[in-house]
Amino acid sequence: MKSNPKFETLAIKSTENKFSNSKPASTPIYLSSTYERNSDGSYTNDFVYSRDNNPNRKIVEQSVALLEKGNFGFAFSSGMAAVSAVFQSLKTGDHILLPDDIYYAIKKLMEEVFKHWNLTYDIVDMANLEMVKKSIKKSTSLIWVESPSNPQLKITDISAISAIAKENNMLCAVDNTWATPVFQNPLGLNADIVMHSSTKYFGGHSDVIGGCIVVNDENLAKKIKNIQLLSGAVPSPFDCWLIARGIQTLHLRVTKQTENALKLAYFLEMHPKIEKVLYPGLISHPQHLIAKKQFKNGFGAMLSVLIKGDETEAFKISTNLNYFKTATSLGGVESLIEHRKSVEGKNSSTPSNLLRISVGIEHIDDLIEDWKQALI
Ligand SMILES: *Cc1c(COP(=O)(O)O)cnc(C)c1O
Numbered sequence: 001m002k003s004n005p006k007f008e009t010l011a012i013k014s015t016e017n018k019f020s021n022s023k024p025a026s027t028p029i030y031l032s033s034t035y036e037r038n039s040d041g042s043y044t045n046d047f048v049y050s051r052d053n054n055p056n057r058k059i060v061e062q063s064v065a066l067l068e069k070g071n072f073g074f075a076f077s078s079g080m081a082a083v084s085a086v087f088q089s090l091k092t093g094d095h096i097l098l099p100d101d102i103y104y105a106i107k108k109l110m111e112e113v114f115k116h117w118n119l120t121y122d123i124v125d126m127a128n129l130e131m132v133k134k135s136i137k138k139s140t141s142l143i144w145v146e147s148p149s150n151p152q153l154k155i156t157d158i159s160a161i162s163a164i165a166k167e168n169n170m171l172c173a174v175d176n177t178w179a180t181p182v183f184q185n186p187l188g189l190n191a192d193i194v195m196h197s198s199t200k201y202f203g204g205h206s207d208v209i210g211g212c213i214v215v216n217d218e219n220l221a222k223k224i225k226n227i228q229l230l231s232g233a234v235p236s237p238f239d240c241w242l243i244a245r246g247i248q249t250l251h252l253r254v255t256k257q258t259e260n261a262l263k264l265a266y267f268l269e270m271h272p273k274i275e276k277v278l279y280p281g282l283i284s285h286p287q288h289l290i291a292k293k294q295f296k297n298g299f300g301a302m303l304s305v306l307i308k309g310d311e312t313e314a315f316k317i318s319t320n321l322n323y324f325k326t327a328t329s330l331g332g333v334e335s336l337i338e339h340r341k342s343v344e345g346k347n348s349s350t351p352s353n354l355l356r357i358s359v360g361i362e363h364i365d366d367l368i369e370d371w372k373q374a375l376i
Contacts (some may be wrong), residue, residue, distance in 0.1 A: 079197025122244030
C-alpha cells in the first residue's frame with residue numbers, strides 16, 4: 001500500500017477481493033477444499049489444501065495482522081481455538097501467569113485440559129506489578145493479559161507487563177477482544193502475541209464463531225502456523241467471509257458503540273439504584289489513568305454494573321429491559337446484557353449483583369429510556 005492509510009481505509013483495502021480473475025468487487029466464497037497444480041507442479045497463489053490455507057482465510061489473516069500492526073496473522077475456528085494454539089506452543093512443565101479476572105473458559109481450559117499436559121499456572125492480580133514479579137518461576141514462559149478484563153473491566157498496564165516479560169525471557173500474550181484494534185494495539189505496547197475472539201467485534205453481528213492471533217516474531221509465527229495446520233482448528237471459508245465483511249464496518253460500529261457506552265455509563269453512574277459502574281472511561285475507575293494512556297480514541301463498548309440488591313433483583317432488571325437481549329456473548333450490533341455469575345458457575349468470583357452490558361448501535365436515547373423504566 002502506497003501511503004500510510006488510516007484504520008478505516010486499511011479495513012476496506014485489506015479485505016478486498018484479491019484472488020479472482022473476473023474481479024468481482026465483493027470477494028467470492030472459496031469453498032474448494034483442494035487446489036489444482038500447475039504443469040510444473042507448483043500452485044497458483046500457494047493454495048494447496050484448505051486446512052493449510054484458503055483465499056477467504058488469507059484475507060482475514062492479512063487484514064487482522066495489518067489492523068493489529070503485526071507481521072503475521074492466523075485465523076482459527078473460535079477464540080478458544082486461538083487460545084489453545086498459544087498454550088500448545090509451550091512445553092510441558094512450563095508455567096503461565098493468568099490474570100485474576102480472566103475470561104472464565106480460558107481458566108477452565110487450563111484447569112481441565114492443559115493441566116493434564118503438565119502446564120502449570122498461577123493466578124495473579126495484574127494491576128499489582130510487584131506480585132506479578134514475585135509470582136515468576138524459573139519455568140514461567142508466558143504472561144497472559146486480558147485488558148479490559150471480563151467481566152470486571154480491570155485494566156492492565158500492557159507496556160509494564162511486557163517489560164517484565166522481556167526482562168525474564170518470557171512471552172506476553174494479550175487477549176484484545178474487548179478493546180479491539182480500533183482502541184488498542186498490544187504489539188505496539190511490546191506484547192508478543194495478540195489474541196481475539198473474532199466472534200465478538202470483528203464479526204460484529206452475532207452470527208459467526210472465530211478467533212485469531214497476531215505476532216511479530218517469525219519463529220513464533222512458524223510455531224503457530226504449524227499448530228494451526230496440524231491441529232486443524234481452522235475456520236470455514238464462509239466464516240472467514242463473514243469476518244472479513246465484519247471487519248469492513250468494525251471502526252464504524254465500535255466508534256458508535258463506544259460513544260453509546262460512555263453515555264450509558266454516565267447515566268447509570270448517577271442512578272440511585274446502581275451501586276457502581278465498572279467502565280474504564282469513568283474517572284471513578286481505579287485504573288482510569290492507565291486506561292487513558294493505553295486506549296486510543298475511546299474506552300470500548302463493554303461495561304458492567306453492580307446493582308443495589310441481590311441476584312433476584314439483577315435478573316428482574318435485565319428482564320425488564322426491552323432493548324438489551326439477555327444473552328451471552330458481546331460485540332454485536334444489538335445490545336446484550338448478562339448475569340455473569342450464573343453463567344460462570346459456583347466457583348466464580350464475579351459479584352452476584354453484577355450485570356455485564358454489551359452496548360450496541362441503537363440510538364442512545366432509547367437505550368437510556370429503557371434503563372430508566374427498567375430501574376423503577
Ligand atoms: C468470547 C471470548 C473468548 C472466547 O472466544 P470464543 O470465540 O467464544 O471461542 C475469549 N476471550 C474473551 C475476552 C472473550 O470475550
